[in-house]
Amino acid sequence: xxxxxxxxxxxxxxxxxxxxxxxxxxxxxxxxxxxxxxxxxxxxxxxxxxxxxxxxxxxxxxxxxxxxxxxxxxxxxxxxxxxxxxxxxxxxxxxxxxxxxxxxxxxxxxxxxxxxxxxxxxxxxxxxxxxxxxxxxxxxxxxxxxxxxxxxxxxxxxxxxxxxxxxxxxxxxxxxxxxxxxxxxxxxxxxxxxxxxxxxxxxxxxxxxxxxxxxxxxxxxxxxxxxxxxxxxxxxxxxxxxxxxxxx
Amino acid sequence: xxxxxxxxxxxxxxxxxxxxxxxxxxxxxxxxxxxxxxxxxxxxxxxxxxxxxxxxxxxxxxxxxxxxxxxxxxxxxxxxxxxxxxxxxxxxxxxxxxxxxxxxxxxxxxxxxxxxxxxxxxxxxxxxxxxxxxxxxxxxxxxxxxxxxxxxxxxxxxxxxxxxxxxxxxxxxxxxxxxxxxxxxxxxxxxxxxxxxxxxxxxxxxxxxxxxxxxxxxxxxxxxxxxxxxxxxxxxxxxxxxxxxxxx
Numbered sequence: 001x002x003x004x005x006x007x008x009x010x011x012x013x014x015x016x017x018x019x020x021x022x023x024x025x026x027x028x029x030x031x032x033x034x035x036x037x038x039x040x041x042x043x044x045x046x047x048x049x050x051x052x053x054x055x056x057x058x059x060x061x062x063x064x065x066x067x068x069x070x071x072x073x074x075x076x077x078x079x080x081x082x083x084x085x086x087x088x089x090x091x092x093x094x095x096x097x098x099x100x101x102x103x104x105x106x107x108x109x110x111x112x113x114x115x116x117x118x119x120x121x122x123x124x125x126x127x128x129x130x131x132x133x134x135x136x137x138x139x140x141x142x143x144x145x146x147x148x149x150x151x152x153x154x155x156x157x158x159x160x161x162x163x164x165x166x167x168x169x170x171x172x173x174x175x176x177x178x179x180x181x182x183x184x185x186x187x188x189x190x191x192x193x194x195x196x197x198x199x200x201x202x203x204x205x206x207x208x209x210x211x212x213x214x215x216x217x218x219x220x221x222x223x224x225x226x227x228x229x230x231x232x233x234x235x236x237x238x239x240x241x242x243x244x245x246x247x248x
Numbered sequence: 249x250x251x252x253x254x255x256x257x258x259x260x261x262x263x264x265x266x267x268x269x270x271x272x273x274x275x276x277x278x279x280x281x282x283x284x285x286x287x288x289x290x291x292x293x294x295x296x297x298x299x300x301x302x303x304x305x306x307x308x309x310x311x312x313x314x315x316x317x318x319x320x321x322x323x324x325x326x327x328x329x330x331x332x333x334x335x336x337x338x339x340x341x342x343x344x345x346x347x348x349x350x351x352x353x354x355x356x357x358x359x360x361x362x363x364x365x366x367x368x369x370x371x372x373x374x375x376x377x378x379x380x381x382x383x384x385x386x387x388x389x390x391x392x393x394x395x396x397x398x399x400x401x402x403x404x405x406x407x408x409x410x411x412x413x414x415x416x417x418x419x420x421x422x423x424x425x426x427x428x429x430x431x432x433x434x435x436x437x438x439x440x441x442x443x444x445x446x447x448x449x450x451x452x453x454x455x456x457x458x459x460x461x462x463x464x465x466x467x468x469x470x471x472x473x474x475x476x477x478x479x480x481x482x483x484x485x486x487x488x489x490x491x492x493x494x495x496x
Binding site: 009011015016017018019020021023024083084085086087088090091092094095097098107108109110111112115116118119120122123124125126127128129130131132133137138139143144146147149150151153154155156230232233235237238239240241 | 257259263264265266267268269271272331332333334335336338339340342343345346355356357358359360363364366367368370371372373374375376377378379380381385386387391392394395397398399401402403404478480481483485486487488489
């Protein structure tokens, strides 16, 4: 019998973002596990399945539990918001997996916030972009600062994950100051989305100078345009190139 | 009556990657349009719907046709591979949309190659990353070169879209040389995926030095690790941080 863990990216938090593949993995699994909020999202669809929910900080325990449970003979779906790989559980599960050589791990991708939030704003990452997390829980701040500076020097569009939390109330302001200091124009078109795919979904477009003085929460994702990004009739659009060859 | 264009990201090319939202938009539409290959993918599911397929280079015509057809009263789904926004059609449709003020444009995100290819390899973009296209059709090569150099200086994981074509046979080699010149180790863990979600799907892990001398085609996506990326039991994994606080 196959011993299997699916690591499933669910998208931003509404069933409409589930892929057919994600749904099939949830159906195939005997046990659904993950952070409490996401287990609640899927257990409503499959009320008869066994569940195992853990608080946010117990991620490695959750990965180990999933592998142990699969080794014991049950197919497990470990669910993540967004994509399974982007700051997700696929990495730690695969790092632990060699300790469970009989267990097959299948990673199932999902719609990460850069895509779902981008769709709400328009097309902010229509050309080359970077994704950077402002959380310094596992990453030294100097690494984050250097990445912000290099992203600015490369004229990338930038998507910021984890732009703020209670303990990091001023991190977004610090990040904006690094970009401004690296020469990004204060008039650069930026966007914020909040609660994508959930009650209270909202998005807005603003300048980098305005973004610097904006207070966000941990349910937000931030988009900072490149030099070519435009605000056009309420949409944030980064053209797919230096469109001289196209007649729009 | 609502006059609407859905710009729909289908994922890499198999129905299993469709989101529920994408499928609902295809069902709601009266006309399915896009590049021939993707129209063929969806028209098989909805054989009774009107279709309009155009060759690859006629993208702006296709966007305009979609908006004109919606203005005429038909709901249109303009389909793209991967995500609707990432090098996709959402940008040009939204740039043209102000010429069609009665038409509502809804962007529907999808699983882009960085996510679907990443899942095949393991978790190559588990931490901060850049996405860069090597196509210089719409972007000067100097811009691409600068972005590669800044990505290297920022120690990002890098995903390369459009790594090669007939006309750009040596671009991947040039890109690898730029990264090596910027100080990226030739032993950096890299990955290639090809035909994700399609017949002939394949993936492999190799070093940056090996990647430099590899010939790929336009159906490939390339992943170049950061300094922390590991090859572990056949998987490419970028840990979610400088994991000192985690006990794996």
